[in-house]
Amino acid sequence: MDMGLSIGFFALFALFGSIDYATVFSLAPFMNETAITIIGLLLLTGAMAKSAQIPLHSWLPGSMEVKRFSVNKNLPTPVSALIHAATLVTAGLYLLVRSSPVLEYSSTALLVITLVGASTAFFAATCGLVQNDLKRIIAFSTISQLGYMVMAVGLSQYNVALMHVVNHAFFKALLFLGAGAVIHSFSDQQDVRKMGGLIQFLPFTYTAMLVGSLSLLATPWLTGFYSKDLIIELAYAQYSFSGTYAFILGSLTAGLTAFYSFRLISLVFLTVPNGTKSAYLHSHEASTAVIIPLFILALFSIFFGYVFSDLFVGVGSDFFGNAIFTHPRNISIIEAEFSLPLIIKLLPAFLSLIGASLAVFIYHSKNGSQFIIGLTDTALGKKVYTFLNGKYLFDVVYNNYLIAGGLNIGYLISKLLDRGVIELIGPYGLSNTLTNTGVNFSKLDTGVITTYSLYITIGLLSLIFLVFTPILLDNSIIIIKEEMRLVIIYLAALVLVSSNSFLNKKEN
Structure with missing residues (x-):
């Protein structure tokens, strides 16, 4: 939430007296850890909303326009690819990485970040298992x-997180653009249950999406392997509760990711045709303008990790220089690289292989289909x-409780405060008060000479009293400030002048 992020900035300014990076980072080691923790958690709330972490994730699956509301039905897919791969969703993560010199001095904030990230990874993978919209499956993969x-x-491996951002951008953009090519060629159909057998019609798109999947x-030696598996290994190398939690959920998520990825490939390209005859008759490969980006992204999805892994995450690499700070107690890259048992390193790959094989078996064999039907x-x-x-x-929960409650509160505020108290005190009340005051003052103009004489007498007495008060009374008994005396003298003179003008008007 932007509100949490704003409060975090205010807290930074209150604690450090500045929001300049250099000032804040240089003073962070000397500040109270509780204050640093609060600031770190407030920054996390902003990152959770921008980078779709649980429970602020709901906007991301819905960020793709529904085709029936779009004039150009092909427009949303490139936009989705940019949003999900390289732009908006990476902003929150970049904020956390850029704030590493602050986060490193709060073990509590790092713990919470680890738990949120691991829980989000597992949650989104389980949701992706049963989604039927082609792009929505890939959207949950993004989360x-x-x-x-x-x-x-949260594991203090900021360079690995950044490398996974870059790696993920290539194969996620590839998957989204491939999905757009499928949808465009197949009569704008997005339900994977109504596809199938498209490998014969879209061989290049199938190859591109297979490479992305x-x-x-994290198939060994492809781009995703060099960052995703390393994150899981680094989680195990922490030897702490948060590390073990992240390792277990990260490993399970790897298996689930393989399952829903090959479920998508199977239902769209490999199984028996389930779409309409006209959709297959008009199905065609994408144009050159789409094929070229798919080919380039496929190359990066294969080779980028191998070529650049040592630059980003290599032991002893100074690529990031002082841009990222890791506290010495949180450095575990050596442990993860050289000291872990082989089974720990191979476990994510084994689970991925099992998940992919299970998906192919279930959606390609009669026994597997019957098993799924029996489950449901x-x-x-x-x-x-x-x-x-x-x-x-x-x-x-959001719609029925939070949003409905928020709408009711907003209605009450609008009815009671905005159109009630504020109007009475503010514009309506002020204008009404001035109008009534003017009407009441106008009633003083009665046209009776004795009344005007009374006004003159009262004004004269008041003026005399105020002028001669310091003489008649001791200053120690009553002290009237000069400013107040001048104001009252002015008002009394105003009454005298007004009364005289009324009297003259009536005589004329």
Whole structure:
């Protein structure tokens, strides 16, 4: 939430007297750890909203325009690719990485960041298992990978988090643009249950999306492998509760990622055709303007990690210089690189292989299909499917409780405060008071000479009293400030002049 981020900036200014990076970072080691923790958590709230971390993730799956509301039905897909791969969702993560000299002095903030990132990765992966919209599956994949990045920040591995940002941008843009090519060629159909067999019609798009999916699930020696698996290994190398929690959920998420990625590939390209005949007859490969970006992104999804891994995350690399600060007690890259058991290093790859194989088996064999149908036919299976397909019912809770409550509060504020108290005290009340005062003053103009004489007498007596008060009374008994005396003299003179003018007017 931007409100939390703003409060974090105010807290930074209150504590450090500045929001300049150099000043804040140089003073951070000398500040109270509780204050640093509060600031770190406030910065995290801003990052959670921008980078779609649980529970502020709901906007990301819905950030793609629904095609029936779009005049140009192909427009949203490139926009989605930019949003999900390289621009908006990386802003929160960049904020955390840039704030590393502050976060490193709060173990509590790092713990919370690790737990949020690991939980988000696992949550989004479970939701992606049962989504049926082609782009929505990839959107939940984005949330899951962002969870990995935030988890890496919580483990104090900022360079690894940044490398995963860059790696993820290539294969996620590839997947989104590939999905756009599929949707465009298949009569704007986005439901994966109504596709199938497209490998014969879109061989290049299939190859590109397969490369993106393999890189996403961290297939060894593809781009995603050099950052995603390293994050999981670094989590194990922490030897702490948060590290173990992140390692377990990160490893399980790797298997789930492989499952939903190959579920998408199977349902769209490999299984029997489930779409309409006209959609298949008009299906065609994308134009050159789409094929060239897909080809370039596919090359980066294969080779970028291998070429640049030593630059970003190599032991002893000074690529980031002083831009990133890691406290000596939080450095574990050596441990993860050289000291972990082989089974720990290979576990994510094994789970990915199991998840991918399971998806292919389930969606390509009769026994697998019957197994899935049998699961969803049971009462428990229906509830689990509804729960996961409904994204843990976060949207239901938000809409029925938070948003509805917020609307009711807003209505009361508008009715009672804005149009009530504020109007009475403010514009309406002020104008009404001035009008009534003018009407009441006008009633003093009665036209009766005796009344005017009374006004003159009262004004004269008041003037005499104020002028001669210091003489008649001792200053120690009553002290009237000169300013007040002048004001009262002015008012008394105003009454005298007004009365005389009224009297003259009536005589004339």
